[in-house]
Structures are given as structure tokens and as C-alpha cells.
Amino acid sequence: MSILSEKFTTQHDTAPFSQIKNEDFLPAFKEGIASAKKEIDAIIANPEKPTFxxxxxxxxxxxxxxxxxxxIFFNLHSAETNDEIQKIAQEVSPLLSEFGNDIRLNADLFQRVKTVYDARESLNLNPEQTTLLDKKYKSFSxxxxxxxxxxxNQLREIDKELSKLSLEFxxxxxxxxxxxxxHITxxxxxxxxxxxxxxxxxxLAxxxxxxxxxxxxxxxxxxxxxxxxxxxxxxxxxxxxxGSKGFQKNEFDNEEIVLKIAKLRFERAQLLGYASHAHFVLEERMAESPEKVSAFLNELLEKAKPAAEKEFEQLKKFAKxxxxxxxxxxxxxxxYSEKLKQQLFNLDDEKLKPYFKLENVLDGAFTIAGRLFGLNFSEVDSIEKYHQDVKTYEVKNISGELVSIFYADFFPRKGKRNGAWxxxxxxxxxxxxxxxxxHISIVCNFTKPTETxxxxxxxxxxxxxxxEFGHALHGxxxxxxxxxxxxxxxxxxxVELPSQIFENWCYEPEALALFAHHYQTRELIPTEYIHKIKESASFQEGLATMRQLSFGLLDMGWHGQDPTGITSIKDFENEQFASTKLYPDVNENAMSTSFSHIFQGGYSSGYYSYKWAExxxxxxxxxFQEQGIFDPEAAKRFQENILSKGGTEHPMVLYKRFRGSEPKxxxxxxxxxLL
Incomplete structure (x- = not known):
């Protein structure tokens, strides 16, 4: 038996990374699938009447x-990969998608779930149980x-193919x-x-x-x-x-893959009786339908476009x-945006960076989480890491009980994908x-410390x-x-609400005072810089909004309609970007061939959600601003109704319970x- 299949004997049940070898994964996955199948078989074979x-x-x-x-495996695949892990992923992904389908397409299992679902009115379930039942039933239907x-069988083939394509992408x-x-000499x-x-x-050189x-x-x-x-x-x-990643007619070209993924997703949705992939996806979102998403994006576009065009003209004139x-x-x-920002606000990143030493910023996030939610973070060496750069923490509440294990992985390296998650x-x-x-982890790609x-x-x-720390608090x-x-x-x-709301504390003088100290002199960030950070927060917001909306519209273009007629990715993108285009097109570049959010991550038909969550x-x-940014009552309401509740009730119900009304x-x- 592989170490991965046994109960871990580590403190807090954390992953024993030093004992896990690449060759352990494939057998462990096979054992894991076999044992999960056994558990499902036992549920089906239970002679008793199906109950919740x-x-x-x-x-x-x-x-x-x-x-x-x-x-463990897919986190390493993103943060610490190598040729061997990538090869295993290609073998494992179809096995997992097949296993998922074995469950979802199992008629006997579905019959048991359906029996419980049909009797739901008489079962006296609490809200969390009701949500779980609804979710399980829908995972079949x-x-x-x-x-x-x-x-x-057609569905199985599509899913197997999709899981391979997105990995390859x-x-x-x-x-x-x-x-x-x-290479500059x-x-x-x-x-x-x-x-x-x-x-x-x-x-690096x-x-x-x-x-x-x-x-x-x-x-x-x-x-x-x-x-x-x-x-x-x-x-x-x-x-x-x-901009030409995946678009260079070489061995890493993603054009065919993008077209295949879009068409297979559409075929899958049609098979299940939906008009498009977006119709399928959005049924289980707050936004509910592609029509609602398009209306939402276009309403914002209408508000942002005049501002964006004005900002673009200002930038053009400035550069000229x-x-x-x-x-x-x-x-x-x-x-030129940076130069214009410096001229308008006399503020640039190089002036600010000395006040934002990574360790201080992280301590600031910890302190803010402590003041809001009573959490205490202490770094420990007793928890194994998958790379020496990773830091590990025990997170405890005011009573000293363990709340979570926290991993933080901050610097780029070979085998780690770009971005932050x-x-x-x-x-x-x-x-x-x-x-x-x-056991929660955040992964980023910040500048590494140098010798000086x-x-x-x-x-x-x-x-x-x-x-990312806001997401981590949610976990x-x-x-x-x-x-x-x-x-x-x-x-x-x-899902982006807890992460995006936490960003707001970075702009508040009361919060910045906790961590924005000069790394050499310990001097607090000057008040004028704080004012300028706040003032410049909406600098070129029209352009930034247009950019985000263009990605959301491209996503809906790929997924909200029948893509089978698309032959040229470049022509298709130009159509989708028509309403948001300001800069001249770059012939050699395409967005879709490296748009990992929608072709590899889980954001297909969901890119709009960044703006939605904003x-x-x-x-x-x-x-929080009305009550005070560290107000204990506001923090308690946010923790009890949003952070601790996960997906136990419909998000709008949770949101209204926290805020008292729907968001505007x-x-x-x-x-x-933009108002």
C-alpha cells in the first residue's frame, strides 16, 4: 500500500511530503478509486430503505x-511540477473523470438519491441538509x-477528452x-x-x-x-x-485545443438538454442565465465606456x-499609464515598495484577521513542506483551539505556474x-529577496x-x-466576495498603520502616500473595467452560443472585442490560447464573476465603513453569515442576512x- 493511501501519522494529519515519491501517485490513485467505489457499492447494496x-x-x-x-497531487501539479508529474496527470485525469461519471451515471445510486429527494418535504431537514440533498440530486440530473x-457513453467520452485537453492546454x-x-547584454x-x-x-543570468x-x-x-x-x-x-503563448504554430500551439474544448463543452450541454455550455453552468450560479450575465456586463460597459474612452484619449495625448x-x-x-500616474499623483511603486516588505504585509494580514476574527498565527517548523520556500503556520482562536493549518508559498520558480491562487x-x-x-494554502509569485x-x-x-488571504480566511x-x-x-x-472585500483594508489608514513601515527605518508610511494611494485607486478605473469586461464578454462568446462554426480564433476574438476595443490589434497575439482561467481553471462561463463579486x-x-472597519459586530456578522457558512445556503440568502438587503x-x- 502507498503511504498516500494510509492514515497519515503526522501532527494535525498534514501531508508527509518528504515521504511521498512521484511513483507513489499512480498506484495510490488506483487504490483510492477502488476504495471509493467500494464505499459507493456499499451504499447501493444497503438493504434498508434509502434515507438522508x-x-x-x-x-x-x-x-x-x-x-x-x-x-496533494494537483496542488503539486500547479506549484511544484516536473515532467514526471505532468505525465502522471495525463494518465490520472481520464481515470478520475471516468470515476466521476461512474458515480453520476449510476442508475441504482441515482434511484436511491431520487427516492430521498422525492420525499424531501416530509424529512424535516435543516437548511444545510436541504442544500446537500439538492446538490447531490442535481449532480446526477x-x-x-x-x-x-x-x-x-457519449458523455463519458466527452468528459474524458475534455479532462485531457485542459491539462494539455x-x-x-x-x-x-x-x-x-x-537576454540583455x-x-x-x-x-x-x-x-x-x-x-x-x-x-537569473x-x-x-x-x-x-x-x-x-x-x-x-x-x-x-x-x-x-x-x-x-x-x-x-x-x-x-x-500575448502569443499557445499561438505560434509550434508544438505548444493551443488553437486546435481551444476550438475542441469549446465545441465539446457545447456538445455536452446539448446532450444534457441545455442551449449552451453557459446555460448549463449558470443554472447553478447567482447570475442564473447567460442573458442575465450579458445584461450585467453590458450595463457596466455602458457606465464604464465613456470614462475609458476619455482616459484613453488622455493617455494618448500624454504619450504624444x-x-x-x-x-x-x-x-x-x-x-505611459505609470508615467501619467506619477505626474498626477507623484506616486510610484518604487516609492511605495520600501514600505511593503513581504513579511510585514503578511503580518499585517494576520493582525487584521486577529482583530476582526480573533485569529492568531504562529509559524511552526514541525509541519512538512513541499518546497523549502514554503512557510507553515498553526492558526488558533482566542481560546487557543486549532482553527487551521496554513501554508504560504510566495516566490516564482521552475515548475510553478504564474499567477496567485x-x-x-x-x-x-x-x-x-x-x-x-x-489545511489551507496560498500560492503567489512575488519578487524573491536578493542579496541586498x-x-x-x-x-x-x-x-x-x-x-488570496481573503480566500484563505473563507477556507x-x-x-x-x-x-x-x-x-x-x-x-x-x-466565491470572490471574501477575497475581494479583504483587499479594501489595504486602502484604509487605520489598517496600513499596522504593517506599512519602511523596511530599513521602520518609519510609518507617510500620510500623504496613504491619501495618494486612496486617490489613485480609481485612476484609469474606466480602462481597467473595460479590460475586465472584455475578458468576460470573450468568455461568454465562447460559451454562450454554438461555437461549431468558429474556424479562426483570431477573427472570433476580434468580433468579441469590438465593443471594448481601444488599442490597435496585434496580429501575432491571441488571448484565448493562454486564457487559462476559462480553458484550464474553473472559470468557463464564469469570468464575469470577478465584476459580479466587486x-x-x-x-x-x-x-464596514459605516460601522467602523474593525467593528466587532460587523466582523461577527460577516464571519457568521458568510465566512463560516460555506455553501450551506443560497448565497443571496446569506448575503441578505449579513447586509439586510440585496447588493446594489x-x-x-x-x-x-464611474458615477
Whole structure:
């Protein structure tokens, strides 16, 4: 038996990473699937009449070993991958999708669930049980349980194919990201770049035994380069490399994969009786339908477009006056925006970074969580890590009881995908009267410390850390009975509320005073900087909103209609971007071929949810501002009605219980300066 299949003997039941070898995974997955099947077979073979406990509840607690193996493996696949892990993922994904279908398409199991579901009115279930029953029933009815045998087999084939394609998509994006580097050998080409960025590029070159400086498409290297490099031709080179990932007619080309994924999703939805993939997905979201999402996006577009066009004209004029730029291109946007922002607010990231040493910002997040929710974080060495950069913490409440284990993984490295995310190694749930506490992790890609400097964050990275930490709090403070309803297991357009609301504290003087101290002098961030951070928060908000809306509209374009007629990704994108287009098109680039959120992550038909959740978070934070940003009563209401409840009730019910009414977009429009 593999170590992964046995009960862990570690403190707090954490993953024993040092004892897990790559070759353990495949046998462990096979054992895990076999044991989960046995548990399901036992539920079906139970001679007693189907009840909520012996069927629905039993299903939710089944397969726990398999869940644990999956979470460990796929977290490593994202944060610490290698060729071997990628190869295993290609073998394992179809097995898991097949197993999922074995359950969802099992007629005998569905019959038991349906018997309980049909009798639901007489069962006297509490809200959490009612939600679980509804969710389990729909997991069958929405996934083919009512189909004929022939159609069930078609569905199985589609799902197997989709799981392979999305993995391949992600691996191609990673290969393209890691396959490009800009090697600079002349010092003049570094003009404009911050010294920390130059130092990191130098260290990268030294590590590769090369002269000069190396810049990559990883965010901590790419973003500062595009924001500060004075050499326009090199910015262009970087931007084209970044925007052509998966679109270069080479072995990592994602064009065919994107078309296949979109068409298979549509075929699957049709098979299940839905008009499109988006109709299928949105049935289980707060937004409910593609029509509602399109109306939501277009209403925001109407409000943001005049502001965006005005901001774009201002930026064009600024670039022309400053440097004689005749046509403003995409690779000019971050560079001139930053220059304009400095001129308007006399504030740039390089001025702010010394006040945002990573360790201080993290302590700030901990302190704020302590003041709001009574949590205490202590770093421990007794918990195993999957990489030496990872930090591990015990999180306890005021009574000293364990609330959660917390992993934090902050720096880019080979084998770690770009971006930032929160995930878990173990969910919270209650079994045999024991409240099992969760193991939560956040993964980011911030600038590594160098020989002369600690990791200093841009303000954007500060809000990223707070964002992921908000998700982490949702996971840590979970307090539900059933694992499938715990923590972040909520409707997709609700899941960003805890993360986005937490970003708001980064703009509040009272919160910044807790952590924004100069890393050398310990001096508190000057008040004028805080005012400027707040003032500049809505700088170019029209353009930023247009950009987000363009991604949401592209997502709905792929998934809200029949994609079978699409032959050219480039032509299709140009149609979708028509209403939000400001910059000239770049022929060599495409968005979809590296749009991992929708073709690899879980955001297909869901990209709108960032904006949707912004409406929720602006409305919710307005309540904190009215009561006081550290008001214990407001924090208690937010914890009890949102953070601890997971997916146990409909999100709108939970939201109204916290806020007293449905959210209105006014708070967001006001905050963004668009009213």
C-alpha cells in the first residue's frame, strides 16, 4: 500500500511530503478509486430503505482518501511540477473523470438519491441538509443520469477528452512561458527599470551562467519590465511573446485545443438538454442565465465606456506630448499609464515598495484577521513542506483551539505556474462529533529577496496577497458538517466576495498603520502616500473595467452560443472585442490560447464573476465603513453569515442576512469613480 493511501501519522494529519515519491501517485490513485467505489457499492447494496443518512450523507463522506490524494497531487501539479508529474496527470485525469461519471451515471445510486429527494418535504431537514440533498440530486440530473445508455457513453467520452485537453492546454502555456527569455547584454537597454528588477534579472543570468540580465514572462519579471523599461522595441518584443503563448504554430500551439474544448463543452450541454455550455453552468450560479450575465456586463460597459474612452484619449495625448508617440500600442499602456500616474499623483511603486516588505504585509494580514476574527498565527517548523520556500503556520482562536493549518508559498520558480491562487490540502467537516480542521494554502509569485534586499511588494502585489488571504480566511473559518459544502465550496460568482472585500483594508489608514513601515527605518508610511494611494485607486478605473469586461464578454462568446462554426480564433476574438476595443490589434497575439482561467481553471462561463463579486464586495465593505472597519459586530456578522457558512445556503440568502438587503451596483460605481 502507498503511504498516500494510509492514515497519515503526522501532527494535525498534514501531508508527509518528504515521504511521498512521484511513483507513489499512480498506484495510490488506483487504490483510492477502488476504495471509493467500494464505499459507493456499499451504499447501493444497503438493504434498508434509502434515507438522508444512509444515502446522501454517506455519499458526501465517501471517497475521502481519494480526495486527499487528488488535492496533494494537483496542488503539486500547479506549484511544484516536473515532467514526471505532468505525465502522471495525463494518465490520472481520464481515470478520475471516468470515476466521476461512474458515480453520476449510476442508475441504482441515482434511484436511491431520487427516492430521498422525492420525499424531501416530509424529512424535516435543516437548511444545510436541504442544500446537500439538492446538490447531490442535481449532480446526477445535471450530469446525464436521465440519459439513455448510448448518450451516457457519449458523455463519458466527452468528459474524458475534455479532462485531457485542459491539462494539455495548461502544460502548453507553461512551456511557452518558460520557453521565452529576453537576454540583455547592454546596460543602456535597462534604462528606466527599478534597481530591484535589474538585480533579480542579473541573479537569473548568473544562475544560468550567462553575462548580462535575463527577463522572463513570469509576472515579477514581466510586469515591471512592461511598466518601466524605456526601450519601446524591447517592450514590444516582451508583449508579443506574452500575448502569443499557445499561438505560434509550434508544438505548444493551443488553437486546435481551444476550438475542441469549446465545441465539446457545447456538445455536452446539448446532450444534457441545455442551449449552451453557459446555460448549463449558470443554472447553478447567482447570475442564473447567460442573458442575465450579458445584461450585467453590458450595463457596466455602458457606465464604464465613456470614462475609458476619455482616459484613453488622455493617455494618448500624454504619450504624444512626452515622447512624440503617434500611435499608442498595447506595449505602451503600462509604461505611459505609470508615467501619467506619477505626474498626477507623484506616486510610484518604487516609492511605495520600501514600505511593503513581504513579511510585514503578511503580518499585517494576520493582525487584521486577529482583530476582526480573533485569529492568531504562529509559524511552526514541525509541519512538512513541499518546497523549502514554503512557510507553515498553526492558526488558533482566542481560546487557543486549532482553527487551521496554513501554508504560504510566495516566490516564482521552475515548475510553478504564474499567477496567485488559494487552495486546500484538507477540507473542514464534522464527523463522529469531531470538527476536522482544514489545511489551507496560498500560492503567489512575488519578487524573491536578493542579496541586498528583502522581498518588497508593489502595491498591486499587496492587494494580491490580501485577496488570496481573503480566500484563505473563507477556507480557515469554515464551520459546516459536510465537506462538499465547506469553505470555498460556494457558487462561483460568490466565491470572490471574501477575497475581494479583504483587499479594501489595504486602502484604509487605520489598517496600513499596522504593517506599512519602511523596511530599513521602520518609519510609518507617510500620510500623504496613504491619501495618494486612496486617490489613485480609481485612476484609469474606466480602462481597467473595460479590460475586465472584455475578458468576460470573450468568455461568454465562447460559451454562450454554438461555437461549431468558429474556424479562426483570431477573427472570433476580434468580433468579441469590438465593443471594448481601444488599442490597435496585434496580429501575432491571441488571448484565448493562454486564457487559462476559462480553458484550464474553473472559470468557463464564469469570468464575469470577478465584476459580479466587486458589486458584492463594494456593497459589503460600505457596511464596514459605516460601522467602523474593525467593528466587532460587523466582523461577527460577516464571519457568521458568510465566512463560516460555506455553501450551506443560497448565497443571496446569506448575503441578505449579513447586509439586510440585496447588493446594489451603486457602491462599486461610486468607488470606481464611474458615477
Amino acid at each position: 443518512a444512509n444515502t446522501v450523507e454517506a455519499m458526501d463522506f465517501s471517497g475521502s482518501t481519494l480526495d486527499r490524494i487528488s488535492s 445535471r450530469n446525464g443520469a436521465n440519459l439513455s445508455e448510448k448518450k451516457k 495548461g502544460e502548453n502555456v507553461l512551456s511557452e512561458t518558460q520557453g521565452f527569455e529576453l 547592454e546596460e543602456k537597454d535597462l534604462s528606466g527599470l527599478p534597481e530591484g528588477t535589474i538585480e533579480a534579472a542579473k541573479e 548568473v544562475a544560468q551562467e550567462k553575462e548580462g540580465w535575463i527577463f522572463t514572462l513570469d509576472y515579477p519579471s514581466y510586469v515591471p519590465f512592461m511598466t518601466y523599461a524605456a526601450n519601446r522595441e524591447l517592450r514590444k518584443k516582451m508583449a508579443i511573446a506574452f 506630448d512626452l515622447d512624440g508617440i503617434e500611435t499608442l500600442e498595447k506595449w505602451d499602456s503600462a509604461y 488559494m487552495t486546500s490540502f484538507k477540507s473542514q467537516y464534522v464527523l463522529n462529533e469531531i470538527n476536522e480542521r482544514p 534586499k528583502p522581498s518588497l511588494l508593489t502595491f498591486n502585489e499587496v492587494t494580491t496577497l490580501f485577496h 480557515m473559518l469554515a464551520d459546516t458538517v459536510y465537506p462538499s459544502l465547506s469553505g470555498t465550496s460556494v457558487f462561483w460568482d460568490f 458589486v458584492l464586495d463594494a456593497d459589503a465593505f460600505e457596511y 451596483p451603486d457602491a462599486l460605481l461610486k468607488r470606481a469613480g
